[in-house]
Amino acid sequence: MLTIQNLNKTYPNGTQALNHVNLEIHKGMFGLLGPNGAGKSTLMRTIATLQIADSGTIEFDGIDVFNQPEELRKVLGYLPQDFGVYPKVSAEMMLNHIAKIKGIHSSSDRKAYVADLLNKVNLYKFRKRNLGDYSGGMRQRFGIAQALIGNPKLIIVDEPTAGLDPLERNRFHNLLSELGEDAVVILSTHIVDDVVNLCTNMAVFNDGSVVVQGHPQELSNSLNNKVFRKRIEKNEIEKYQSEYTVLSSYLRSGNMNVNVFSDVHPGDGFEVVNNNLEDFYFYSINQPQAV
Amino acid sequence: MKEIFLFELKYRLRRPATYIYIGLMFIIPLLLAVFADSITAQYTNSPNAIVGVLGGMSIIGLFFYAAVMGVAVYRDEDHKTAQTYFTFPVSEKNYILGRYFGSFTIVTFMNIAAVVGAMIGFGVGALLDRPDYGTYTSFNIWSYVLPFVYLLSFNAFFIGSLFFCLMTFFKRMSILYLGGIVILILTIASGQLLSSLDTEWLSVYVDPFGETAHGYITKYWSINELNTNQLSLTGKFAINRLLWLAISIGVFFFTLFKFSYKGFLNASKKKATKESNEAYVPTDRILNITQVFTSKARRENLLSLSKIEFLSIVKETVFVILIVIGIIIASFIAFQSNQIYGTPSLPLTRYMVSQISSGISLFSVIILIIYAGEAVHRTRQNKTFEFYDALPVSNNTLYLSKIIALVGVAVVLTLLNVVVGVLYQTFSGYFNYELGMYLTYNFTKIFPSYIMTLLLAFFIHVLVNNKFLGHFLVILIYIGMPLLLTLAFKTSNPLVIFGGTPGGFLSDLNGFGHYLIGESWLNLYWILAMGILATIGKIFWNRGFFSSAKERLRIAQQRFRGKTIAYTLLFIIAFISVGAYSYYNLKVLNKLEDGNYSEKLNADAEKKYGKYLDKPHIQVIDLKAFIDIFPKDRSINAKGEFLVTNKFSVAIDTLLMEIKFPIADTKIKKVIYNGKEIQPFLSDTDYRLFLYKLPEALQPKDTASLVIETQALTHGFTMDRETAVLGNGSFFTDAIFPSFHYERALSENGVRKKYGLKELDYLLAPRTDSTALKKNLFNEDGDYMNFEAIVSTEKGQTAIAPGILIKKWEDNNRTYFNYKLEDKTDYFFSFVSANYAVEKDSWTAPSGKKVAIEIYHSPKHTKNLAYFIKGIKIALDYNSKNFYEYPYSVIRVIEFPAHSNFAQSFATTIPYSEDFGFAADFSKAESYNYAFRVTSHEVAHQWWGHIVTPSKTSGANIISETLAEYASLMTMKQEYGENGIKSFLKNSLDTYLSGRQFSFKPERSLINVETGQYIWYQKGSMIMYDLQDIIGENVVNKGLRNFLNEFKYNEKGYYATSEDLYKALYAVTPDSLKYKVDDGFKEIVLYENRVLDAKTKKLDNGKWETTFTVNSKKIYYDDKGKETKVDDKKNLVDLGLFAEDKLNEDGVAIKNPLFFELKWLESGDNTFTITTDKKPLKAGIDPYNKLIDRNSDDNLKAVEE
Secondary structure, rough: EEEEEEEEEEEOOEEEEEEEEEEEEEEEEEEEOOOOOOOOHHHHHHHHHOOOOOEEEEEEEOOEEOOOHHHHHHOOEEEEOOOOOOOOOOOHHHHHHHHHHHOOOOOHHHHHHHHHHHHHHOHHOOOOOOOOOOHHHHHHHHHHHHHHHHOOOOOEEEEEOOOOOHHHHHHHHHHHHHHHHEEEEEEEEOOOHHHHHHHEEEEEEOEEEEEEOOOOHHHHHHOOOEEEEEEOHHHHHHHHHHEEEEEEEEEEEEEEEEEOOOOOOOOOEEEEEEEEEOHHHHHHHOOHHHH | OOHHHHHHHHHHHHHHHHHHHHHHHHHHHHHHHHOOOOOOOOOOOOOHHHHHHHHHHHHHHHHHHHHHHOOHHHHHHHHHHHHHHHHOOOOOHHHHHHHHHHHHHHHHHHHHHHHHHHHHHHHHHOOOOOOHHHHHHHHHOOOHHHHHHHHHHHHHHHHHHHHHHHHHHHHHHHHHHHHHHHHHHHHHHHHHHOOOOOOOOHHHHHHHHHHHHHHHHOOOHHHHHHHHOOOOOOOOHHHHHHHHHHHHHHHHHHHHHHHHHHHHHHHHOOOOOOOOOOOOOOOOOHHHHHOOOOOOHHHHHHHHHHHHHHHHHOOOOHHHHHHHHHHHHHHHHHHHOOOOOOOOEEHHHHHHHHHHHHHHHHHHHHHHHHHHHOOOOOOOOOOOOHHEEEEEEHHHHHHHHHHHHHHHHHHHHHHHHHHHHHHHHHOOOOOOOOOHHHHHHHHHHHHHHHHHHHHHHHHHHHHHHOHHHHHHHHHHHHHHHHHHHHHHHOOOOOOOOOOOOOOOOOOOOOOOOOOHHHHHHHHHHHHHHHHHHHHHHHHHOOOOOOOHHHHHHHHHHHOOOOOOHHHHHHHHHHHHHHHHHHHHHHHOOOOOOOOOHHHHHHHHHHHHHHHOOEEEEEEEEEEEEEEEEEOOOEEEEEEEEEEEEEEOOOOOEEEEEEEEOOEEEEEEEEEOOOOOOOOEEEOOOOOOEEEEEEEEEEOOEEEEEEEEEEEEEEEOOOOOHHHHHHHHEEEHHHOOOEEEEOOOOOHHHHHHHHOOOOOOOOEOOOOOOHHHHHHHOOOOOOOEEEEEEEEEOOOOEEEEOOOEEEEEEEEEEEEEEEOOOOOOOOOOOOOEEEEEEEEEEEEEOOOOEEEEEEEEEEOOOOOOOOHHHHHHHHHHHHHHHHOOOOOOOEEEEEEOOOOOEEEOOOOOOEEOOOOOOOOOOOOOOHOOOOHHHHHHHHHHOOOOOOOOOOEOOOOOOHHHHHHHHHHHHHHHHHHHHHHHHHHHHHHHHHHHEEEEEOOOOOOHHHHHHHHHHHHHHHHHHHHHHHHHHHOOHHHHHHHHHHHEEEEEEHHOOOOEEEEHHHHHHHHOOOHHHHHHHHHHHHHHEEEEEEEEEEEEEEEOOOOEEEEEEEEEEEEEEOOOOOOOHHHOEEEEEEEEEEEEEEEEEOOOOEEEEEEEEEEOOOOOOEOOOOOOOOOOOEEOOOOOOOOOOOOOOOHEEEOEE
């Protein structure tokens, strides 16, 4: 179990990236949803021992992350949002090296293990290719592979599916959910569907703090019968925004639609939209005080 | 374009690094200028000195130019902005021009900062009251503007264009390093080329910075010219500047026209990629994977991480290229420096180790600094750290693995020294590899310095967290700090100068000597100091992200606990202990003072004891010396039984004794005067001067017996090399006994002024001073005296003192030698002891007297003994036949260890450095045999120095040195013929002309010279050669013989002066040629001779009639090099017409004259018409460069038909 208590972090330029963050994350997949710049990456890095907070504590299965970073690293699998590689080293060699660092010392075991891992992320064929020659998607899969080495107990993946094609994305989801059975997996993303598909628990993160936390289904259910959709003309948006609590406006088949929040049916032309996490997400980041 | 230009400018101006660069470019020349000094008459802020400071800045600026100009375009690649940027509506040329000139503007700001820094620095220097830093001239803006344009701006343009181009097309940081290194190599190579007469012309083209070219054109400038001539774009300097300007423009336009957006983006595409189509075969192992984090696993991790780090360095192309360049440079340096007077020395291991390492170490240091930076920044730069730093590997392991890898690289580089040395020896056909010496040398001297360098560089890179700045700071500490400490504090304390150790030297006689101990302690001291830094660096190791310096400190604080504190303390305690022990050795047991200490000591002494100058003092008429040398303890016990007299007209009641022995702890143990032990009433143990009251005054002409016991001891290790007594190869002089008179120790007027002492125009008394005429220049404590010595040394070594060996015996495991001089001589003796082999020969004087010739040499040196013997024989012969018969029946050449490179002539004995001919490879000599030549010079001193001794007056030393040089030159002429000494005279001319600007006192004429070696050796030999060429060798020798007979053995009661020598030569010279003697001895005369034009035509009778015009000028100069007058009289000058050069029997090209004659030439143009049988190719005036002429290139000109 990962317990985050009262975590604060302010950057020298005044940005408050973490503001009294409290989270309790149990085994299973945990989704962290939030807009760009919400402080998700700061939180991920902080959990992953790469950054320290101004105050607060993080504890994982009895490991005090700030005071025993080395202990945490032994059980950690981390895939950062943006990372580099040694351009002249092959994926196989690099994974082998990381596996060794992660404590897999028998070289024959390691070799088999790495091969298996490469196969899992569908890079086996390209294992001898230098990382510098990988495409963006391949590189991302390499990143996934390195994060999975050594049966980590805490897996943190920051925007893992960026740059993956749908096939690879599914493959990855499967892999991740498999691991989630026995580990704490934190998936940071702004793709709501990923959370819906994978996570048993989630939190919405905005402006450095947890806006809401819960089960995705329950959270989206909480807005049942309170979200309504209407097809409108493009030039009507401003009018609707001033009259209703517009959660989102989006195009569907070239037509403008708005989703609005309302305790009562707003009337003419609106139809109820139920069980939509995206609406909940927009709702929660727009009105943090409401929940 | 304007927008791009402005953007570039604004971007740069927003970067803190820009201000750091500008700041450094300001502060460095400022410091250099403040601490610049001049001990010659050159102004401290002469135009030439300013060129030196600013020219040097453009070499230092290489870093900054590269950092700014190199990344202007590369930035778009690095930040991946190229893709978007290039889609904007900006043409490629405008993009390039904007970026280029934006950066160049910044670089120009830096250069302006350097100029302003130098101005302020020299201004401050001039305002401070520091007479010892020289005199200043008034501010002249052109002295700064011209070097700013011709050096700083030209160089910035070149370096800027080059790096801009390289980075634009190669887009790799490594190319920046390589480019920088190639340019440094060119600079070093041009300096090397300049140092040799045969290659100096080439240096002008090779030097990218113009500094060497400037050195080339100012080589023969007088001090006056250095003080007044501004830098100007003329001559060879112009060629150099314009050549490199043209290259810069070429590179610039190449970049401008070749650059294309497409090319820039495409170049990064990769070619072949590896794929394997093997299908994956699953195994069942994977399920039961276990993770082990035991300490054993940690060690294994450390090992494998170190290995990866190590391989990632040594597999780099740049690393390999650097090594290859290092090897080439090292071989080049070994080839260039392993020679003396144009003759290569054998590639002995002791030469190889230092010469190879001097080349390789430069590159090793560069490599270690670069790769320490890479090791720190590698995961940051490629952003791998974002996941790598979250892996379960401890900071310790990460940090240590990098250091271990760098140490591994240091081991490789150290071994490289050995390998290259051995290969060099093998290719030179020399197979006596001394592997033990290779390993000892490289692992006790070179390897520790590599370790210090890499730890320092690593620490700074960890702390600074910016690669360029890191590199620069390391270099600043590496080079700048020692420079500052030496310049500003005049200290040589190895405890404060980074990496400082007491030096030693290698010798075939003495091996590594006793020096390794002190060196190892100091190496340990510095490694421990760096160890402290390394442990501190660990807590600052940058893992993950940190957002501010404050946070970094917080993390550091957090990490500073437990074992880290323990290790830091351990290092600190070890460091302090080793430091304390070293301090105890260097400063408590021995003396270690900065440069100002001895200045002040000497100044105070002059104030206290100046009253004893020129006071009557005792004179030695007989000495029996008992010298016990203890090579193992490196100590000496000495007892002298003196018979002394008072040759003055007043009674002497005080006995002054000053210890001048080079070993600091030399004490007078006992003084017995006429049987009574006396004690000093004044003891100055710092200056080592003691005053005794004589029990009864010594009356004029009375004699007394004086017994003095002294002891010289060495303690622990010291900065002083203490070469007087060594394990094998002790060599010291009669200074083991105290001197009986006080002499001034400070001669530099700036320093004298600083301490309020009277400034001295001349150091010695004028030739009219009758007291000084009675003083022997070499030692005024005795006139011609008797000498006997009993020297003992440890069994196995041979001890040698002047005189014939009367007796030799052994006692108590020591060997005793009793020597006695057959004839009286001046008070000037040497004592030598080592393990020798002896080569014997003999020479028979014209009178039939047999003289034994003995060469005491290291058993390893047997190759060149014949040349020494030949030198002795021919010199004995020449001097005996022409001047006076050699007075003794023995003469010895005795090898001493290679701590210095000279030979010195004492009566019958000539101690001779082992580096001065014993290890030369004369089979590859391209020039005269210097073993022969130096030997004949030293043997000539037996006459010129010991039979005729100079008086203690201005100019008198030419009697010793110029005449020994003349006699040596004549033996060479006899041995090699006229042509064989051409290269010798050419070197003399070069050394004299280039020595003038370094003249520490005003340039004296030959008759007045006191300190200028370049005058008494080189100018002296030119003048004497010309004289004998014109009036005849026999005539000159007749004059010298008369001179010797008049002054030999101080029979006249006073010693000879330079005036006496001048008169002796003047007397034998025909009237029409007397001007030659005057010019040579009393004036500073330079000729400007050149052929203006030469035409030839075939006559009907088949002969050739050549008409040629020569211009001849003889100019007189004052002592600062200012022209005083052009001679309007006629002068005798060689004229010649030449056919194709011939080869002599040695295969050396020599001139083939069709016509050659001395002619009286008017000042100015002279035209001659000469008929020759064959067609002349060249016409020449003074074609053999016998006259002193600064431009000897124009003395020959091709004849047109």
